[in-house]
Amino acid sequence: xxxxxxxxxxxxRLRPFTHTMPKQMISIGGKPVLEHAIDKLRDAGITEIGVxxxxxxxxxxxxxxxxxxEFSADLTYIYQGEALGLGHAVGCTESFVDGDSFVLYLGxxxxxxxxxxxxxxxxxxxxxxxxxxxxxxxxSRYGIVKTNSDGHIIGMIEKPSDPPTNLAGIGVFAFTPAIxxxxxxxxxxxxxxxxxxxxxxxxxxxxxxxQSHVAEGWWYDVGTPEDVLAANRAVLDGLPEETRLSHxxxxxxxxxxxxxxxxxxxxxxxxxxxxxxxxxVTVESGSYIGPFSTIEDDxxxxxxxxxxxxxLQDATISCDARITDSIIGQSxxxxxxxxxxxxxxxxxxxxxxxxx
Numbered sequence: 464x465x466x467x468x469x470x471x472x473x474x475x476r477l478r479p480f481t482h483t484m485p486k487q488m489i490s491i492g493g494k495p496v497l498e499h500a501i502d503k504l505r506d507a508g509i510t511e512i513g514v515x516x517x518x519x520x521x522x523x524x525x526x527x528x529x530x531x532x533e534f535s536a537d538l539t540y541i542y543q544g545e546a547l548g549l550g551h552a553v554g555c556t557e558s559f560v561d562g563d564s565f566v567l568y569l570g571x572x573x574x575x576x577x578x579x580x581x582x583x584x585x586x587x588x589x590x591x592x593x594x595x596x597x598x599x600x601x602x603s604r605y606g607i608v609k610t611n612s613d614g615h616i617i618g619m620i621e622k623p624s625d626p627p628t629n630l631a632g633i634g635v636f637a638f639t640p641a642i643x644x645x646x647x648x649x650x651x652x653x654x655x656x657x658x659x660x661x662x663x664x665x666x667x668x669x670x671x672x673x674q675s676h677v678a679e680g681w682w683y684d685v686g687t688p689e690d691v692l693a694a695n696r697a698v699l700d701g702l703p704e705e706t707r708l709s710h711x712x713x714x715x716x717x718x719x720x721x722x723x724x725x726x727x728x729x730x731x732x733x734x735x736x737x738x739x740x741x742x743x744v745t746v747e748s749g750s751y752i753g754p755f756s757t758i759e760d761d762x763x764x765x766x767x768x769x770x771x772x773x774x775l776q777d778a779t780i781s782c783d784a785r786i787t788d789s790i791i792g793q794s795x796x797x798x799x800x801x802x803x804x805x806x807x808x809x810x811x812x813x814x815x816x817x818x819x
Contacts, residue, residue, distance in 0.1 A: 464582065465563055466504040466512040467556045469549065470497055470524055470570035487570045488523050489691060490759050490775060492698030493721060493739035496685050497524065498534070500568045505536050507579040509566055513539045513559040515552050548656025554646040564639050572634030573694050575680030584676065585637040591671035592642065592663065595635040595678045602626035606660050608675060616673040621652070621660040633682045641666060688790055695773050696755045699737040706736070723760065
């Protein structure tokens with residue numbers, strides 16, 4: 464089977480970050496969201512992967528992933544152009560799929576569940592598709608499915624105003640090529656998009672059978688700052704115990720801490736895991752990096768307290784302040800001012816500068 468990853472979404476709910484970078488490239492626990500998706504497919508044995516790109520952000524994605532060789536995958540880039548819905552994005556992959564069954568992974572979703580069993584249980588001779596599902600608290604945000612007593616899906620609707628259940632498709636699907644014929648017949652919805660759920664519903668109405676596969680563990684649709692921070696916390700919480708053994712040379716480092724190459728933690732700095740520090744990070748004396756923080760490559764922390772936050776590449780925080788539950792954009796600068804307070808919650812975009 465081949466894999467397809469959708470990476471063309473614009474990420475309007477993650478502005479200002481997505482004005483300058485695709486949301487699929489926001490770091491979660493030290494890796495872009497899209498890399499987590501590719502890793503899941505590869506670890507399940509799928510290495511031939513088509514990545515669907517939108518009108519913006521494709522340069523950053525292609526520059527980072529290249530041919531996929533570094534990630535033990537063979538990547539093909541497919542250009543969707545204008546974002547006209549999930550159904551339209553999937554339809555763009557028909558030539559790449561080339562008559563085979565395939566696994567679809569939404570590139571802004573991140574999950575704990577190993578999808579190997581989901582893939583191995585799918586029999587294209589018996590089923591037209593399979594959908595990984597999980598109960599959710601707010602079903603109006605998701606594609607919602609209805610199932611019968613056998614666990615087979617009997618209906619699906621996208622972001623319903625009156626959800627029939629709380630069982631959401633969590634962004635991983637398996638399909639036979641029959642899905643492409645139905646996508647061609649789907650009319651745009653009230654949102655002006657070709658809905659994948661409508662194509663699935665057409666197959667169901669024609670008597671085709673879809674499996675449901677309940678995914679265990681956490682799952683996040685990384686669409687808001689709150690989702691980014693929650694997903695980052697979940698990924699860091701899964702750092703292996705071996706990371707405790709990788710920083711014996713640092714007096715102020717404790718717990719599970721992942722440390723990149725050429726990173727410098729000065730004497731007098733404190734890092735309490737779980738934490739990810741990228742490559743070439745500088746943590747100066749007097750700084751404190753608290754649990755559930757991701758500090759990306761080339762960042763500098765100078766005297767600040769940082770907890771439960773995501774600091775993107777090349778950012779500098781040089782202030783005597785406590786920063787918590789925050790996202791700091793690429794190349795942003797946070798510096799000292801005459802103001803003081805108990806803590807700051809920040810969403811700072813690329814190249815911005817803030818004084819605290």
